[in-house]
Amino acid sequence: MLCVEALVLERGGRLLLNDFSLRVSAGQLVLIEGDNGSGKTSLLRALAGLARYDHTGSIRRSAESLLYLGHKSGLKGLLTPRENLAWYCQSHSQSHGRDQRNADIEAALAAVDLVGFEDVLCHNLSAGQQRRVNLARLYLSPAPLWLLDEPFAAIDRTGVVGLVRTLVQQVERGGAVVMTSHQALQTDHPITRIRLGQA
Amino acid sequence: MLCVEALVLERGGRLLLNDFSLRVSAGQLVLIEGDNGSGKTSLLRALAGLARYDHTGSIRRSAESLLYLGHKSGLKGLLTPRENLAWYCQSHSQSHGRDQRNADIEAALAAVDLVGFEDVLCHNLSAGQQRRVNLARLYLSPAPLWLLDEPFAAIDRTGVVGLVRTLVQQVERGGAVVMTSHQALQTDHPITRIRLGQA
Amino acid sequence: MSGAPLLPFLSACLRRQLLLAFRRPLEIANPLLFFLLVVMLFPLGIGPDPRQLAEFAPGILWIVALLATLLAAESLFRVDFEDGTLEQLLLTPQPLYLSCLSYVLAHWLLTGLPLTLVAPLFAVMLQLPPPALPALMLSLLLGTAVLSLVGSIGAALTVGLKRGGLLISLLIIPFYVPVLIFGSGAVQFAALGNSAQPQLLVLGGMLSLAIALAPFAIAAGLRISVDAG
Amino acid sequence: MSGAPLLPFLSACLRRQLLLAFRRPLEIANPLLFFLLVVMLFPLGIGPDPRQLAEFAPGILWIVALLATLLAAESLFRVDFEDGTLEQLLLTPQPLYLSCLSYVLAHWLLTGLPLTLVAPLFAVMLQLPPPALPALMLSLLLGTAVLSLVGSIGAALTVGLKRGGLLISLLIIPFYVPVLIFGSGAVQFAALGNSAQPQLLVLGGMLSLAIALAPFAIAAGLRISVDAG
Amino acid sequence: MQFDSLAAALAMNGHGGYVWSVYLIAALVVVFLLLGPVLRSRRIMLERLGQLRREQAAQNKEVPLASGS
Amino acid sequence: MWSFFHKLGSPPWLYAISGKILQWLLPVTLLLLAVGAVWGLLYAPADFRQGNSYRIIFVHVPASVVALAGYYVMATAGAISLIWKMKMADVAMRSCAPIGAALTFLALLSGAVWGKPTWGTWWIWDARVTSMLVLFFLYVGVISLYEAFDNEVAAARACAVLSLVGTVNIPIIYKSVDWWYSLHQPASIKFTEESSMHSDMLAPLLLMIVAFYCLFICSLLLYMRGEILRREGTTHWVRKLLLDAGDAHAV
Numbered sequence A, B: 001m002l003c004v005e006a007l008v009l010e011r012g013g014r015l016l017l018n019d020f021s022l023r024v025s026a027g028q029l030v031l032i033e034g035d036n037g038s039g040k041t042s043l044l045r046a047l048a049g050l051a052r053y054d055h056t057g058s059i060r061r062s063a064e065s066l067l068y069l070g071h072k073s074g075l076k077g078l079l080t081p082r083e084n085l086a087w088y089c090q091s092h093s094q095s096h097g098r099d100q101r102n103a104d105i106e107a108a109l110a111a112v113d114l115v116g117f118e119d120v121l122c123h124n125l126s127a128g129q130q131r132r133v134n135l136a137r138l139y140l141s142p143a144p145l146w147l148l149d150e151p152f153a154a155i156d157r158t159g160v161v162g163l164v165r166t167l168v169q170q171v172e173r174g175g176a177v178v179m180t181s182h183q184a185l186q187t188d189h190p191i192t193r194i195r196l197g198q199a
Numbered sequence C, D: 001m002s003g004a005p006l007l008p009f010l011s012a013c014l015r016r017q018l019l020l021a022f023r024r025p026l027e028i029a030n031p032l033l034f035f036l037l038v039v040m041l042f043p044l045g046i047g048p049d050p051r052q053l054a055e056f057a058p059g060i061l062w063i064v065a066l067l068a069t070l071l072a073a074e075s076l077f078r079v080d081f082e083d084g085t086l087e088q089l090l091l092t093p094q095p096l097y098l099s100c101l102s103y104v105l106a107h108w109l110l111t112g113l114p115l116t117l118v119a120p121l122f123a124v125m126l127q128l129p130p131p132a133l134p135a136l137m138l139s140l141l142l143g144t145a146v147l148s149l150v151g152s153i154g155a156a157l158t159v160g161l162k163r164g165g166l167l168i169s170l171l172i173i174p175f176y177v178p179v180l181i182f183g184s185g186a187v188q189f190a191a192l193g194n195s196a197q198p199q200l201l202v203l204g205g206m207l208s209l210a211i212a213l214a215p216f217a218i219a220a221g222l223r224i225s226v227d228a229g
Numbered sequence E: 001m002q003f004d005s006l007a008a009a010l011a012m013n014g015h016g017g018y019v020w021s022v023y024l025i026a027a028l029v030v031v032f033l034l035l036g037p038v039l040r041s042r043r044i045m046l047e048r049l050g051q052l053r054r055e056q057a058a059q060n061k062e063v064p065l066a067s068g069s
Numbered sequence F: 001m002w003s004f005f006h007k008l009g010s011p012p013w014l015y016a017i018s019g020k021i022l023q024w025l026l027p028v029t030l031l032l033l034a035v036g037a038v039w040g041l042l043y044a045p046a047d048f049r050q051g052n053s054y055r056i057i058f059v060h061v062p063a064s065v066v067a068l069a070g071y072y073v074m075a076t077a078g079a080i081s082l083i084w085k086m087k088m089a090d091v092a093m094r095s096c097a098p099i100g101a102a103l104t105f106l107a108l109l110s111g112a113v114w115g116k117p118t119w120g121t122w123w124i125w126d127a128r129v130t131s132m133l134v135l136f137f138l139y140v141g142v143i144s145l146y147e148a149f150d151n152e153v154a155a156a157r158a159c160a161v162l163s164l165v166g167t168v169n170i171p172i173i174y175k176s177v178d179w180w181y182s183l184h185q186p187a188s189i190k191f192t193e194e195s196s197m198h199s200d201m202l203a204p205l206l207l208m209i210v211a212f213y214c215l216f217i218c219s220l221l222l223y224m225r226g227e228i229l230r231r232e233g234t235t236h237w238v239r240k241l242l243l244d245a246g247d248a249h250a251v
């Protein structure tokens, strides 16, 4: 699904990755670990195709679409969670009609435990609630490849448990997840761990 | 050091705290827990005196000065860590002269493991590194009362261990810490736990 | 996946932009109020003599409209860049051309169009002769659309800069010059009783060129800005 | 703890603001470029007749200087609000009056002062008679300081608004009216060969009033904005 | 009465359009100033009343349950 | 004296007393307006220079005068709310703004319409006209600032700061606009001299001015009552009041 070869990543004059290779196939849950500043975010942005000028090497994605979740939320504070997610669906070419879409969004918001907050403007939500709206995209995305940068940040403990379950489901149904986290990932599913910071 | 009585906190039409009381004295480490959106940030901001219009009740602080660390970093991306911290010292009335100040700042930056990044502009640092610059204020502050909103966010595992040690030192030398965190706090020091979300 | 049909996407984009704008109604009224306030400054700075004002009305109205558009353009992508919306936009399977077009269209609907509609009021306040009103409105209608398109290119190129500031005015004002010349020229001609058709035709030509090309430049600018962010 | 001595704090504040500005050199050049570009628009929009230009030069120069200051004021506290610097500032044991004063002072040093210094250049471009130059510079020197102080009040009140947009221009331009009148009046008087002293005295009076009172209003505004944020 | 007929009063020697339109606008402003706040208060009252009624209904339901147990 | 001040700050008292005042003031206002309008439109003699168009004066001048006075009421209320933290003062301030803006708008519009037959143009940059326009912006500014805040208390404080700054500035603005105009005044246009006004014209004018003041007070009280209800919605007295009113309707 994703094939990286001979990646050399340099940022701010520092060599972060040297001759890095990675191959992610369906069903894999990849956890990228590393200390602060070891290049996790930079790597994920490169994988997503958002940053192209700070690395050399080849990155090939066979998946047509991917879901990227970075440090920035991509939510509009002046829209409600419902409206934010509706836009997400519309811009990701889900053409199954408005009713189906609304039902999906309700389900996604329920899955991230935001019932009762569907119609509050996002900038009136707490940090963790905003993060949850952002994570609700996981339940709406048909993308087989997920690139998640610290998805657990700001999420409370019960939230993290639910999230891990979702990630495992995604890989079990044939998707792939590449993620970073500073918290331990508690699951029985096999995890491919990659440690950065030895460049 | 801090005495809260009959606090009623309402935000966005939701009653978050009802008749909440809290008394923090020297040597106490208070951990405020609660799910996302239960009002931890709102409470800390009220305690710091930054938000005064969304609550009623009395908040009295006997400490002359306090250190508040919120979701927003308070760092300038266009200044280096060193410059950011120098400003922090200058604005918090430490009048021990420039050399002393510089030595303190070096020590603080070393304590948060940012040696080698002292002169990189902050917006060229990774998320966790920026957070570390922010946390370096803990080593520079003479304030007896610390109010920390999710200090562990974005910090890697070894960083968290060091940070917990610092917090314990602060309470052991007679200060007090009121903090929130979604991660477990691993220390032998007695912790006063307060759980929000039952209002 | 072939992507959703394009027209629904364009309309969804546009509806979202407008919804966002209506959540901050002041933002909508703002170009108008800015227009009115700055027009008021001219008599105060220059003097209230009606004959003088009448003579300068075309230039003043056009310059202020230009500034109002420029200032609104400046912040067109800023919030979206900072909150990560642009990042996500680049990752959608939709053609970026359309998204960019919808940004510009929304911008014009919220600044250029209202400015055009209220311009006669201000023209009367500045004693512009009534026969020049149609030319004023037509030239603003075409001209502000060009200004929006060109201004958005500047906005896209500068949005990611941490050290850029209001760089956009430097980049864009030179491109605004021809629009200003033909726009205010049209009104001046009409005020003197001549036909403003030639100038309006030129403005129309500029507009078609800008519609065809500008969205590509905007898209490229956004890609570069997100990459460097 | 009695707080650090006040003068060093003021100078530290000021140095920091200036350092930040010098990290984005374009930001500094920007009011000047804006001034230059907009002044250039006038002959284009109005027509190049030197007599007309000379007559309107005082008004035009003053209006553009006013707009440049206003636009710079708009973003004075924005970044600091968003990154949490203001929050921290409110928690320092230092008097907020001084911090606010240093913000304004830095703003003026980076906009008003350079504008004043380059104004003669633009005045010559607009054919302003040379005897009016001292009055132009003096009036700008005093007037832009008032504009900075008053503009900062508006900036402080609106910085936290998620739904405010460019509200500041609506709030502040009415308060700019007297400055514009006396500022451009001074230059007009001088251009006609009269003494501009009365106007300059009035501007001086306004400045003293503003220095004494504005920082309190700014401080109150910042507290409210952080609170509501 | 300064005018002989209704037509004369309406025309006012050619100034009728100006005068009557000003009085019409003034009447609209007066209506806005008096009716606007009244309608607003009424809306607020009705909203709040509905809320109160719902609260009461909820309480009434709870009370018999509590006494029954 | 202080107890009165204290009472003013109490919402239930204010709500009750305003209801009593409105009971007789509202009819009086409507009557004054009707009498004044009919008098001015149909019975006052025509002006020998302007003919009938001068009848606009009976709307224009009262609206202008009360709109101006309204700003001082608003600014004073703002100052009181900021200094003594009196909640009812910021209710008053909040309520003044839309009224003032509406009256200013009426003054501008009636002036513009009057200008066409007398000056031959809709608009002129005269000192009074310009300062009225500035006043309009000041009102709109207060309304916008209030609306832009999510938090009510913060909004009220911000507006109070703004109108306090305004109190210092308004006289300066007015003086400067006057000075500006007298400097540039083009000789061709003059106001009619008000001093030479015939008493047959003056009487309805004074009547209309009184009527507009009453209108201002009525409107202010009405706005304040709504605002009080909204803010005090959860208190005991509002609850009782609403339920009583609701029962009365139901019966």
Ligand code: HEM
Pocket: F057, F060, F061, F064, F065, F068, F107, F108, F109, F110, F111, F112, F114, F115, F116, F118, F119, F123, F128, F129, F130, F132, F133, F191, F192, F194
């Ligand atoms: C948009 C246009 C106008 C505006 C904004 C305006 C504004 C004002 C204001 C604010 C006042 C009250 C002054 C005070 O209380 O001291 C006033 C009074 C008056 N206006 Fe106007 N005016 C306008 C047009 C006109 C026109 C066209 C006329 C008639 C030719 C006119 C005649 C008067 C008269 C007779 C008074 C009362 C006498 C006085 O106080 O001097 N106004 N106007």
Ligand SMILES: Nc1ncnc2c1ncn2[C@@H]1O[C@H](COP(=O)(O)OP(=O)(O)OP(=O)(O)O)[C@@H](O)[C@H]1O
Pocket: A120, A123, A124, A125, A126, A127, A128, A129, A154, A156, B011, B012, B014, B016, B034, B035, B036, B037, B038, B039, B040, B041, B042, B043, D229, F150
């Ligand atoms: N700016 C705001 N305006 C209105 N309501 C808000 C605002 N911010 C937060 N709230 C509401 O207040 C409640 C508490 O928010 P707060 O930020 O204090 O939660 P928290 O405990 O810090 O949550 P988290 O763990 O997600 O950081 C939330 O339910 C939220 O909806």
Ligand SMILES: Nc1ncnc2c1ncn2[C@@H]1O[C@H](COP(=O)(O)OP(=O)(O)OP(=O)(O)O)[C@@H](O)[C@H]1O
Pocket: A011, A012, A014, A016, A034, A035, A036, A037, A038, A039, A040, A041, A042, A043, B120, B123, B124, B125, B126, B127, B128, B129, B154, B156, C229
């Ligand atoms: N915008 C930037 N410009 C230049 N250098 C940068 C920039 N952002 C980050 N860097 C540098 O690149 C390195 C890697 O940063 P990156 O954000 O990828 O780290 P990370 O592994 O995600 O860290 P964290 O755990 O703190 O999020 C850091 O050493 C940092 O100094």
Ligand SMILES: [Mg+2]
Pocket: A040, A041, A042, A149, B126, B127, B128
């Ligand atoms: Mg990272």
Ligand SMILES: [Mg+2]
Pocket: A126, A127, A128, B040, B041, B042, B149
């Ligand atoms: Mg929080």
